[in-house]
Amino acid sequence: MASPVSGATDVSVYGDCALPEPWLAPVNEFIAYLTTERRQSADTCRHYRRDLLRLANHAHGEGLTWAELRTHHLRQYVASLSRSGLGGRSIARHLSAIRRFYRYLVREQRVRGNPALGLRAPKAARKLPAVADVDQLHSLLEAPPDDALEVRDRAMFELLYSAGLRVAELVATDVSTIDLTAAEIRVLGKGRKERLLPVGRKACAAIRAWLVVRAGLAAEGEPALFVGRRGRRLGARSVQLRLRRWGAVKGAEQTLYPHLLRHSFASHMLESSGDLRAVQELLGHADIATTQIYTHLDYQHLANVYDRSHPRARRRRRTDD
Structure with a gap:
């Protein structure tokens, strides 16, 4: 897999769909921003990139662009994640990545608003902690x-x-x-x-x-x-x-x-x-x-x-x- 901060030649693939450059460039720039300016860990950047590419493939398959995604599209996406078997905590991590990504896009004046604001993940079942006898x-x-x-x-x-x-x-x-x-x-x-x-x-x-x-x-x-x-x-x-x-x-x-x-x-x-x-x-x-x-x-x-x-x-x- 290419580096999280790789540039325009990146042709990363998530699933079966190769993403075109208009989808990849904003993600790569966002990850570069997290790495260099926000000093986020390599694990955080890797997880965010993977989650954003999963959304990108979903939206690209629906014929949408980053600027065209709306809250109802993301709500449908969250439902699809839940149907695929993803738990509440994993979906919450996805939404966290999406919210931060769109906050970055708004700051860079690439989109007008953040469609992920207000979206919540399905409530995760709380695991009971283990105790010793x-x-x-x-x-x-x-x-x-x-x-x-x-x-x-x-x-x-x-x-x-x-x-x-x-x-x-x-x-x-x-x-x-x-x-x-x-x-x-x-x-x-x-x-x-x-x-x-x-x-x-x-x-x-x-x-x-x-x-x-x-x-x-x-x-x-x-x-x-x-x-x-x-x-x-x-x-x-x-x-x-x-x-x-x-x-x-x-x-x-x-x-x-x-x-x-x-x-x-x-x-x-x-x-x-x-x-x-x-x-x-x-x-x-x-x-x-x-x-x-x-x-x-x-x-x-x-x-x-x-x-x-x-x-x-x-x-x-x-x-x-």
Whole structure:
């Protein structure tokens, strides 16, 4: 495939239809604008280009031009995407690319208006987050560390699960932001909103053990609570890899990742307390609707128990006459 910023000689093809230059040139110029002026990532540019070429082939097949496309044409196009099996999130990405593209064309005075304004993708079915079993987490977190880095890893994972932190919040934690005597941590979350969270007894013990090791590992003046081999602040990707490794080495039944621990914290807290507002505050959710997904998880758990246990709910085994 040609470069996202290729010029007039580009003869890119989407599907079976080779697009003529009047269709390609505006797309290539828009992608060049995203790349050079907006500093968009290569992945974003590639996805936008692919989505716009898909629309271009559709509209070209209908005998339209970029300037002739109207809102009702795009509404029909969205319907065709849905019929082809594309999900709500993918269609939303298509519409985002189209809106930005037409905003660019309006700015360049190539079209008079943006036909994608006001269009919405079909509502995507919300996936329930995965959670880990309480007993499995207990077993994994009780597994003894084998070396200094595993002492750190255990402390990180205890803190993730104990306080329900996002991985970005974990790696941003400094030694000064955690008070082990008071068993609490001060976290700067999304929107730079600060919240004070309790830290469990097991997590405090694991962090104390790590601080002994950290003293001989951290670079001079490094404020981060969790550091790597070189003594500097650990990154989110390193936390992800170490958690996956911990699960593999310690015998986890599922792949471990930081947000699984956050989901598990939320689900287990809600299951025990039933206090949705408290869980919302602990997680740092601005909108309680975001937290309510865990009520669906809790209901799903209850429904499964019901199906397994109630004599009128269980399926009878088929028997031969």
